[in-house]
Amino acid sequence: MHELALARSLIEIVDEYAAEHHVTHIKRINVRLGEMSAMTRALHFCFSSVAEGTSCEGAILNIEIIPLTVYCGKCDAIKAPSGRYSFRCLECGMPAHKVITGREMQLASLELFKTEEAFHTPPTVQQSLRLESI
Amino acid sequence: MCTVCGCNPAINNEHSNNVSSNEFASEHEHHNHHHNNQGLHYGQGEAGATVAGFSQNKLVQIERNILSKNNGYAENNRQWLDSNCLLALNLVSSPGAGKTTLLVETLKSLKHQIPVAVIEGDQQTDNDADRIRQIDVPAIQINTGKGCHLDAHMIGHALQEVTLPAGGVVLIENVGNLVCPAAFDLGEASKVVILSVTEGEDKPIKYPDMFAVADLLIVSKIDLLPHVDFDVGQAVEYARSVNPDIEVLKLSAKTGEGLQDWKKWIIDRTEFLAPRSISVSVTEDTNYHA
Numbered sequence: 347m348h349e350l351a352l353a354r355s356l357i358e359i360v361d362e363y364a365a366e367h368h369v370t371h372i373k374r375i376n377v378r379l380g381e382m383s384a385m386t387r388a389l390h391f392c393f394s395s396v397a398e399g400t401s402c403e404g405a406i407l408n409i410e411i412i413p414l415t416v417y418c419g420k421c422d423a424i425k426a427p428s429g430r431y432s433f434r435c436l437e438c439g440m441p442a443h444k445v446i447t448g449r450e451m452q453l454a455s456l457e458l459f460k461t462e463e464a465f466h467t468p469p470t471v472q473q474s475l476r477l478e479s480i
Numbered sequence: 481m482c483t484v485c486g487c488n489p490a491i492n493n494e495h496s497n498n499v500s501s502n503e504f505a506s507e508h509e510h511h512n513h514h515h516n517n518q519g520l521h522y523g524q525g526e527a528g529a530t531v532a533g534f535s536q537n538k539l540v541q542i543e544r545n546i547l548s549k550n551n552g553y554a555e556n557n558r559q560w561l562d563s564n565c566l567l568a569l570n571l572v573s574s575p576g577a578g579k580t581t582l583l584v585e586t587l588k589s590l591k592h593q594i595p596v597a598v599i600e601g602d603q604q605t606d607n608d609a610d611r612i613r614q615i616d617v618p619a620i621q622i623n624t625g626k627g628c629h630l631d632a633h634m635i636g637h638a639l640q641e642v643t644l645p646a647g648g649v650v651l652i653e654n655v656g657n658l659v660c661p662a663a664f665d666l667g668e669a670s671k672v673v674i675l676s677v678t679e680g681e682d683k684p685i686k687y688p689d690m691f692a693v694a695d696l697l698i699v700s701k702i703d704l705l706p707h708v709d710f711d712v713g714q715a716v717e718y719a720r721s722v723n724p725d726i727e728v729l730k731l732s733a734k735t736g737e738g739l740q741d742w743k744k745w746i747i748d749r750t751e752f753l754a755p756r757s758i759s760v761s762v763t764e765d766t767n768y769h770a
Contacts, residue, residue: 348660351627351629351631351664352663355546355547355550356546359542363540363542377546382688382689383663430688432722433688433692433721433722433724434721441724451545451547451663453545453546454542455540455543457538457540458538458539
């Protein structure tokens with residue numbers, strides 16, 4: 347149910363923005379999720395039901411997945427780790443202390459409908475047809 | 481000129497739909513150039529996003545952490561804790577690792593050394609808070625219902641009921657879950673992850689997020705080691721592979737072995753709390769003595 351909290355949180359931010367800027371419907375929500383968040387499928391799954399009755403209803407949820415990278419102190423470079431289960435440098439095998447990318451859970455941008463257009467666009471979007479990132 | 485957004489296909493070649501066959505996706509892909517084409521600068525803040533001809537839709541950069549609301553509440557909690565000179569620890573584990581038993585056994589004696597309060601998180605029932613109250617330690621129960629984790633907003637409310645003198649410790653027992661609580665900062669000073677020897681020693685690599693964000697790993701129920709195949713060394717190695725800096729303590733709440741080190745770990749952390757004035761704030765009807 348973690349994804350529900352995430353979806354609610356996301357939609358709250360968008361809704362707040364929409365209210366401030368007098369936007370009734372959002373066309374597309376661009377989100378960046380790190381590989382470590384492992385939330386892509388789950389977020390897609392619950393997004394449309396949480397979005398009901400909000401400015402996000404019918405919106406396209408577009409998720410960009412950010413790969414996991416770590417900083418290896420020995421190589422003094424940013425590396426891909428040897429696996430999601432082992433934060434060791436792929437080349438020298440030393441444990442890497444710092445995750446550089448892969449933990450992001452970020453709302454990047456929104457694509458907005460003009461209000462009049464939104465009124466003429468029925469919210470028929472099926473989330474299941476939008477799983478381009480999976 | 482594109483009739484949907486007014487852009488010029490001679491400049492933006494990305495209108496050719498290279499992905500899909502369904503009607504939604506063609507509309508969907510249409511706007512990729514807005515993200516990809518640097519030349520349009522379409523979406524650097526709302527004011528700058530309006531390009532002549534783009535009358536229908538616009539892209540606005542928001543750039544906000546999805547959990548920013550939670551993190552905002554967490555920051556408030558942290559400031560409140562700091563200003564009251566209180567230490568908060570967030571205890572996380574699988575269900576059944578022995579968090580509550582560990583708390584009860586720890587607090588039986590720790591409550592005489594420092595002021596303590598407990599916030600209990602469970603999906604349902606007051607059972608855990610009742611167990612804590614039975615040893616005369618104040619406990620606040622949070623039932624998360626369908627929720628799988630505590631969030632900073634819940635903790636903010638619970639903290640309103642905490643009345644501890646400076647130098648006190650708030651122990652937060654999170655919902656038994658090695659996944660979701662990792663993502664939700666509560667405003668605590670440290671997360672403490674508890675792994676019992678009746679579980680698999682590979683949990684740190686199966687649930688790396690939780691072990692990566694914890695400052696301390698407690699290997700619990702070590703009195704059972706002769707009866708299980710749990711390899712403590714291997715578990716610690718796995719934990720350090722996802723978090724090289726993690727500290728490790730081994731203990732048994734049942735026999736009391738290792739409990740002293742754990743209590744010392746907590747007390748050591750209260751030393752960092754700014755003006756420590758337990759002796760001043762102690763009143764006659766409390767058992768606290770520094």
